[in-house]
Amino acid sequence: MITPASVQVVPQAVLEDQQAIQIEDAVKNVSGVSPGFSFGGMSQSFMVRGFETGFASFRDGFRFPLATKFSLANIARVEVLKGATANLYGRIEPGGMVNLVTKRPQTERYYALNQQFGSYGQFQTLADATGAINKSGTLLYRLNFEYLNQNSFRDFGFTDRIFVAPSVTWKIAPSTQFDVDFTYKDLETREDFGIVALGNRPAKLPRSRFLDEPADKTHENIYNTAATLTHAFNDDWRARARFS
Structure with a gap:
């Protein structure tokens, strides 16, 4: 099934190759996305297709209840959903959204x-x-x-x-x-x-x-x-x- 939306994914392999420390390092790989106002470096915000996401942070597809700057320590990949399709996840600016997918427990040690x-x-x-x-x-x-x-x-x-x-x-x-x-x-x-x-x-x-x-x-x-x-x-x- 073809996803009827514009989605770009920054996988864990890229994060490791870049030795990325913060989310801003990851979204440099995504066209049309740049850091937004971060309240002096304390919060996370991005400009997606010209619209600022504000402090609407998403983790595993759900809105994170706190405005804060995330660590990449437990992040498996970074997903950027562009355009108004992002409104499927709630009240979001029409530019899109940035979603952080966390590392999950595995059976193998x-x-x-x-x-x-x-x-x-x-x-x-x-x-x-x-x-x-x-x-x-x-x-x-x-x-x-x-x-x-x-x-x-x-x-x-x-x-x-x-x-x-x-x-x-x-x-x-x-x-x-x-x-x-x-x-x-x-x-x-x-x-x-x-x-x-x-x-x-x-x-x-x-x-x-x-x-x-x-x-x-x-x-x-x-x-x-x-x-x-x-x-x-x-x-x-x-x-x-x-x-x-």
Whole structure:
């Protein structure tokens, strides 16, 4: 069946090849999509076909209840649905939507540890573990972890983030499963609203110049639990209900 919509997918292989750290790194691969207003770097927003998505974030096809900046530690792929077809997912700007698909628990055991170093003192540790909890394979788990510490090309800019995302899948029947996902993020950073404009042009200042109070810091704690029940009627039709 051909999907009657314009959909572009950034798969996990591309995210790994790019060593992407944030969603903005992923959407660079998608035409017609660019970062939007992020409230000083604290939230996630995109311009899709000229329309700003605002802080309407979607995870696994459901609207995420909090305006925050996501980690890629537990993201399997990034989907961009362009055009008014995105209104199938609720009240959305006609440009489209960005949907984050999370990594799911797997039957086969898998463990991974990744350490990354980069410019401006970047230090990132990623851990990923999944497998079956019981012998029958009806209970599965996955645990994703990230620690990120980095400075910025902007004066006084920094990010210190801890992200933990455990999830459990219960296969009730061959066509029915129940998922519980928990995410925790502890973020300390300094909001940065950029350079002021004089007239119709940015002020002639060094790109590293920070104009807010250097002593101001922002500390964000995010907790979210989502429970999802999925039932497949056949290969083409399924129903999903989520409480978050």
